[in-house]
Amino acid sequence: MAPSGGSSDNVVQCPVCALEMPAANINSHLDSCLDTKPSGATSKKRRLSSHEGSEIHGKTAGSAAPSFPMFQKPKPAEHIQEEAPSKSMASPKRTAMNHKWKDIHVASNSEVIKKGQDERVLPTQSENIQINGRKMAEKFDGKPLADRMRPGTLHDYMGQEKVLGEDTMLRKLLKANDVPSVILWGPPGCGKTTLAHIIAKNTNKNNTRFVTLSATSASTNDVREVIKQAQNEIKLFRRKTILFVDEIHRFNKTQQDTFLPHVECGTITLIGATTENPSFQVNTALLSRCRVIVLEKLSVEAMEAILKRAVDSLGIQVLGEDEQAECSSSDASEPPMYIEAKALTTLAHLCDGDARTGLNGLQLSVQARLAGEDTQKHGMIIKEEHIKEGLQRSHILYDRAGEEHYNCISALHKSMRGSDQNASLYWLGRMLEGGENPLYVARRLVRFASEDIGLADPLALTQAVSAYQACHFIGMPECEVILAQCVMYLAQAPKSIAAYSAYNKVKECLKNHKGPLPPVPLHLRNAPTKLMKNLGYGKGYKYNPMFSEPVNQDYLPPELKGTKFV
Numbered sequence: 001m002a003p004s005g006g007s008s009d010n011v012v013q014c015p016v017c018a019l020e021m022p023a024a025n026i027n028s029h030l031d032s033c034l035d036t037k038p039s040g041a042t043s044k045k046r047r048l049s050s051h052e053g054s055e056i057h058g059k060t061a062g063s064a065a066p067s068f069p070m071f072q073k074p075k076p077a078e079h080i081q082e083e084a085p086s087k088s089m090a091s092p093k094r095t096a097m098n099h100k101w102k103d104i105h106v107a108s109n110s111e112v113i114k115k116g117q118d119e120r121v122l123p124t125q126s127e128n129i130q131i132n133g134r135k136m137a138e139k140f141d142g143k144p145l146a147d148r149m150r151p152g153t154l155h156d157y158m159g160q161e162k163v164l165g166e167d168t169m170l171r172k173l174l175k176a177n178d179v180p181s182v183i184l185w186g187p188p189g190c191g192k193t194t195l196a197h198i199i200a201k202n203t204n205k206n207n208t209r210f211v212t213l214s215a216t217s218a219s220t221n222d223v224r225e226v227i228k229q230a231q232n233e234i235k236l237f238r239r240k241t242i243l244f245v246d247e248i249h250r251f252n253k254t255q256q257d258t259f260l261p262h263v264e265c266g267t268i269t270l271i272g273a274t275t276e277n278p279s280f281q282v283n284t285a286l287l288s289r290c291r292v293i294v295l296e297k298l299s300v301e302a303m304e305a306i307l308k309r310a311v312d313s314l315g316i317q318v319l320g321e322d323e324q325a326e327c328s329s330s331d332a333s334e335p336p337m338y339i340e341a342k343a344l345t346t347l348a349h350l351c352d353g354d355a356r357t358g359l360n361g362l363q364l365s366v367q368a369r370l371a372g373e374d375t376q377k378h379g380m381i382i383k384e385e386h387i388k389e390g391l392q393r394s395h396i397l398y399d400r401a402g403e404e405h406y407n408c409i410s411a412l413h414k415s416m417r418g419s420d421q422n423a424s425l426y427w428l429g430r431m432l433e434g435g436e437n438p439l440y441v442a443r444r445l446v447r448f449a450s451e452d453i454g455l456a457d458p459l460a461l462t463q464a465v466s467a468y469q470a471c472h473f474i475g476m477p478e479c480e481v482i483l484a485q486c487v488m489y490l491a492q493a494p495k496s497i498a499a500y501s502a503y504n505k506v507k508e509c510l511k512n513h514k515g516p517l518p519p520v521p522l523h524l525r526n527a528p529t530k531l532m533k534n535l536g537y538g539k540g541y542k543y544n545p546m547f548s549e550p551v552n553q554d555y556l557p558p559e560l561k562g563t564k565f566v
């Protein structure tokens with residue numbers, strides 16, 4: 001990069017080599033510069049943790065330092081796939097299990113190539129059958145299935161009809177080529193990043209650049225750099241820049257201040273993605289400049305369609321309940337592969353609306369089967385149990401909405417109650433590593449601090465509330481240590497259920513009371529008006545500070561005299 005001098009209006013920066021020069025020189029410079037520099041490519045990089053040699057769910061976008069496609073020859077126009085009905089919108093009503101998977105229409109793979117949306121080279125239907133284990137293993141090489149399957153068009157984008165169905169605002173704006181700055185809010189793996197890419201591809205066709213930043217790792221300088229490039233692009237080529245910011249709620253004040261004015265004046269169209277409620281987590285200045293689009297967990301039907309598309313692209317055939325896998329024909333060099341329809345349905349249910357989890361689970365199961373000895377000889381069928389194994393091995397079988405969620409939180413609570421900090425930490429880890437919402441755990445810690453520790457150490461409540469707030473500010477993964485610290489504190493603390501059980505006795509008493517509840521004794525009532533005073537309100541009340549010796553006075557209604565809750 002060239003040293004940057006003071007830029008004035010007639011000084012521009014070369015979008016290729018970033019050298020600054022008088023505007024008059026730029027054209028001749030570009031001619032020579034373009035011959036020597038290859039164009040860059042932008043892609044969202046994910047941090048992938050590897051597990052047993054295979055890549056698995058990596059939620060947090062990692063090291064995405066910006067890489068700028070400074071100048072790219074315009075690509076062929078891409079159109080919104082209006083004519084093709086969205087599969088999930090068609091929502092096939094399926095009854096017979098056996099036919100279910102076949103009814104889901106997935107664009108044949110050769111179609112995908114024709115549309116030229118993707119560099120993925122996918123097999124045709126007849127080739128599918130020929131695909132063998134070795135080829136399959138090659139297919140997985142390097143790139144997670146979820147990334148490979150990332151749809152490039154709305155046609156392959158499943159679900160989310162509330163925001164993308166006909167007559168929705170976003171649809172109309174996309175059609176009109178007029179995408180405003182938006183914030184996409186939704187749970188992990190529901191398609192935020194994917195949608196951002198699709199929007200970018202569909203906007204102004206050749207006249208848009210797409211740049212990605214991750215709010216967790218981008219520096220203020222990175223942001224400045226993006227803006228500078230965007231300004232040059234507008235000046236030189238009249239090209240707009242769409243800036244995609246992942247985890248936008250993590251952007252700090254300086255970063256926001258740096259680019260907000262440029263969002264406002266239209267140099268940059270911002271697409272932010274966040275898993276957190278933007279009304280709490282996103283700066284109000286930013287929020288007021290963007291429309292918030294709420295994406296939902298993917299439905300089971302949408303998940304099924306996504307999995308079916310992946311299975312097709314891998315050349316795996318879906319086996320209905322009473323279908324048998326055909327024996328490999330003699331001429332095929334390697335046996336064909338199958339997956340039970342039931343296995344796919346189970347996977348669609350287990351991944352909790354997170355397509356990345358679903359696709360990674362599929363990939364792991366397939367890879368595990370490929371490694372199996374019997375597979376080589378007899379061909380392979382992926383069954384429900386393999387899917388479950390696959391998910392378990394990648395530690396993602398943690399059903400955030402279901403039983404596992406309650407089982408683990410209960411185990412944590414009981415371990416802390418038993419003052420076993422060791423086990424407590426284990427259960428905490430099971431939940432957080434499984435993708436549990438840290439605030440859900442933190443809320444439970446707050447309850448525990450009162451219900452189980454209470455007056456034995458009133459500071460515990462302060463600790464737990466602080467932990468909750470800290471998690472709220474910081475988010476995963478950093479907040480995990482905060483929770484660990486609090487869990488250890490609570491496990492070590494002395495325990496008392498005095499307040500908890502006393503209050504339960506009060507509730508019990510109220511519940512079991514027969515007839516009308518006793519009135520509040522007159523002497524305990526306040527008498528703000530004369531009438532009330534005349535009615536005897538407050539009469540005979542002994543104001544404690546006026547007495548030097550202990551005051552003898554009843555505070556319970558006479559009917560309850562002598563009742564003990566504590």
Ligand SMILES: Nc1ncnc2c1ncn2[C@@H]1O[C@H](COP(=O)(O)OP(=O)(O)OP(=O)(O)O)[C@@H](O)[C@H]1O
Pocket residue numbers: 059060145146147148149150151156157158159160186187188189190191192193194195273275298306355356359
């Ligand atoms: N609606 C969808 N239709 C088809 N595939 C999808 C959809 N949503 C997600 N996927 C698949 O899941 C993968 C992950 O999705 P994506 O990166 O868009 O999720 P995200 O919402 O940005 O998640 P995160 O918050 O974890 O970054 C994609 O590569 C794609 O293969």
Ligand SMILES: [Zn+2]
Pocket residue numbers: 014015016017018019029030033
């Ligand atoms: Zn140059």
